[in-house]
Amino acid sequence: MRVAILGAGAIGAYVGAALHRGGTEVHLVARGAHLEAIRSDGVTVLSPRGDFTARTPATDDPAEIGPVDYVFLGLKANSYASAGPLLTPLLHDRTVVVAAQNGIPWWYFHGLKGPYEGRRIESVDPGGAVTQVLELGRAIGCVVYCSTELEGPGVVRHLEGTRFSIGEPAGGRSQRCEAFSTAMVAGGLKCPVEDDLRKDIWIKLLGNAAFNPISALARATMVEIATHQGTRQMVRLMMEESLAIAAALGCHPEISVDKRIDGAERVGEHKTSMLQDLEKDKPLELDVILAAVVELAELTGTPAPTLRAVHAVTDLLATKVGVA
Structure with a gap:
């Protein structure tokens, strides 16, 4: 091979x-x-x-x-x-x-x-x-x-x-x-x-779609996001919306949102890949992580107000990356 x-x-x-x-x-x-x-x-x-x-x-x-x-x-x-x-x-x-x-x-x-x-x-x-x-x-x-x-x-x-x-x-x-x-x-x-690899895709995406954009917007680590009352609730809403979209597509990953957040909290003072890219002035990997989820919400007619709002703000941020 x-x-x-x-x-x-x-x-x-x-x-x-x-x-x-x-x-x-x-x-x-x-x-x-x-x-x-x-x-x-x-x-x-x-x-x-x-x-x-x-x-x-x-x-x-x-x-x-x-x-x-x-x-x-x-x-x-x-x-x-x-x-x-x-x-x-x-x-x-x-x-x-x-x-x-x-x-x-x-x-x-x-x-x-x-x-x-x-x-x-x-x-x-x-x-x-x-x-x-x-x-x-x-x-x-x-x-x-x-x-x-x-x-x-x-x-x-x-x-x-x-x-x-x-x-x-x-x-x-x-x-x-x-x-x-x-x-x-x-x-x-x-x-x-x-x-069925799609279950794994959604399980990992629950964390990426929520923590990555929030970390870039707030310049925050995983534990900071998970332990701040406001951002923890935002992460929970984004994960619940993502699971609803997955279900509308016929995929039902077996995972607890709170356990997923607790697991991210245990990672500690870790910067997400999106925050690392932002700090290095590199393009943000936003399309596959968040824009696609919003597109799938539109495709299936699934409400996703928190995902849409976070995507809109992060998308504006992405347009400024690499601009002197």
């Missing part, structure tokens, strides 16, 4: 290092000082589960790698539509794309039986631009329950979690999912193949 990690940042480099440790042939696509450090010294993982170093091939030119069996996408979802030049050299007829993204994926209605089967979500796939780059038939979904950060070029700090749930858009279990899961487990990760 040949695997390319396209976007070998904190999560991508961690997955690549783990797969390499498990015996998979892995190639990392990175850039800048991070790439040079990997070429020189490999990827160093610092983890409470044990430190290790993986010396994997790395490049900024996917053409040097050529076609692989699996591409693990470590890119932010807002860069998918422009990823074609990087992705194309890695593909053969049966290459599988494992998309480890936050929020609602571009493939959400692919293979989903019911009134919305085959529908495109404009927020995440504007004009079909993402589908043109990432063919629906290649896609395997991936929900990441793992926290990492780049401590320096070539150095990944693994904070917690090792689960990468995967699944076919059409549901059920496939040989290509099972093979990728086996490789991930050999590298020391958890990689369950879910019969």
